[in-house]
Amino acid sequence: MAELDADWQWNVLHHLGESVGTASMVEAFATDASRARRMTLDAAGVTLDFSKQRLDDSALSALYSLAETQGFEAARRAMFAGDVVNQSEGRAAWHVALRRPADDPLYQPVHDERARIRDIADAVRSGDWQGYTGRAITDVVSIGIGGSDFGPRLVTEALAETRSSGPRAHFVANVDPADLNAALTGLDPATTLFVVISKTFTTAETLANAHAAKAWLLADGASESDVNRHFVAVSSNGEAVADFGIERMVGFWDWVGGRFSLWSSVGLPIALALGMETFDALLAGAHAMDNHFETADLGNNLPANLALISVWNRNILGLTSNVVVPYSQRLAHLPGFLQQLSMESNGKSVTVDGDPAAHATEPAIWGSVGTNAQHAYFQMLHQGDLLANVDFILPLATADSTDVERERQRLANCLAQAEALMCGRGPDETGSDDPAIAAARACPGNRPSNMLVLPRLDAYHLGALLAAYEHKVFVEGIVWGINSFDQWGVELGKTLAKQLVTDIADPANAAAHDGSTASLIQRAARAGG
Ligand code: F6P
Secondary structure, eight states: OOOHHHHHHHHHHHHHHHGGGGGGGHHHHHHHHHHHHHHHEEETTEEOOOTSOOOOHHHHHHHHHHHHHHHHHHHHHHHHHOOOEEETEEEEOOOOGGGGTTTOSSSSHHHHHHHHHOOOOOOHHHHSBBBTOOOOEEEEEEOOOOGHHHHHHHHHHTTTGGGGOOOEEEOOSSSSSSHHHHTTOOOOOGEEEEEEEEESSHHHHHHEEEEHHHHHHTTTTTTTTGGGEEEEEEESOHHHHHHOOOOOOEEOTTTTGGGGEEETGGGHHHHHHOOOHHHHEEEHHHHHHHHHHHSOOGGHHHHHHHHHHIIIIIISSSOEEEEEEESSSGTHHHHHHHHHIIIHOOOOOTTTTTTSSSOOOOOOOOOOOOOGGGGHHHHHHHHHOOOEEEEEESSSTTTTTTHHHHHHHHHHHHHHHHHHHHBBBBGGSSSSSSSHHHHHBBOOOOEEEEEEEEESSSSSHHEEEHHHHHHHHHHHHHHHTTOTTOOOHHHHHHHHHHHHHHHHHHHGGGSSSSSHHHHHHHHHTTOOO
């Protein structure tokens, strides 16, 4: 029955797409003075203005009905209860438990582990934690990749301006030695602490970099027994950490997915560089968004609306790109973070039952900071034939907001791009009578965007924003009927890479591969691989 209902609702949506989805947004504003107000939602200090989307109340209510039919209520309840929602791995996805306040825990070990992070952060920041020559730690180098890198890197760099004391943070993910070499340049091994982050502690890139970092420390004169003064591991695999030779470990659980893990011990670099108060504020913002997401009905639910707008754009308007453009230099890592969060979660084409997905799923997520992006691909967004949605992320103030003139430019540029995408410019508004020139200058407009506004770029609002996107991804997965919490596609490449390391070292077995790969193995081997 639910399936029939869903089919019917998809038909309704496609039908609306032909009218509402092609209607002029400018005209919709002209005939509805309350559009901006009605299509704006606030939650945990974050504002979502989606009035520049090509939809109306009828489309929204059809989307809400579809989400209900697809089991939104039950799925949301299951996620908050810590039930198994990651079916293919038989696990919960209980990241909401990680940001609960200590006086209202869902799972006490989360708070015990948080206390250990606090102890480490306090010891390092106060200077009590000393390197092998007895000096305080000045630099923390975080080694991890994917979900064990994006989150702490994004937050630490986004809030770097609020850092008043404590060690400097550096992040290394790439197995290309250039990454670690660049991070270590100018650092003193005797005052450097490595935080090796890996849920599995089997990720080849992370282990290779950790071994190289250890060699760098030993080459400075430290002994094997000094290693523990310079290495902390964050993992859920205590055995592998012990095998590596690291004694100090903070842990987390198999129900914390890598891309949802920054709220766990994986956030240690944030606490080290910015202090535990900042990490606590981040968690508090995310928790406030969780409370909103858990209790708000669909019509008022900010993350759910973000998701259903995405479903409308992807499935009804046929958009294949979602462009993320933060108008804050400090959020330069946000598009990369959201790429993993969205595409590793929902880049799938089979349903939880193993059937081919009946509807298109994840669009490509890409983007970079405004205003720079305006001087790169915005030309295509305004006049190209690829219709894309843009998520503008606009902190109204940042810790750098001291130069009023440049701040106004930052804000104005963001608003201008959204306005230009929607309003466009007709040939008769171009100032040219020459039809060819007028056509070249005209912008079609009616191009959709969301505006996500933060009153200020601080830990609380950043936490709320990131949690909103996590829940958005979850709701998209519910509507598409896919498991947002596994990543089997990534595994195949990892397995093949392992074999290829051996085959490049000894190309005798190259012929076991396809012709192209075999020939590339030979080339790599000849080049000294
Ligand atoms: O990229 C694939 C992935 O499995 C991610 O899900 C994860 O965040 C990343 O690898 C790192 O894994 P680990 O934390 O186990 O090193």
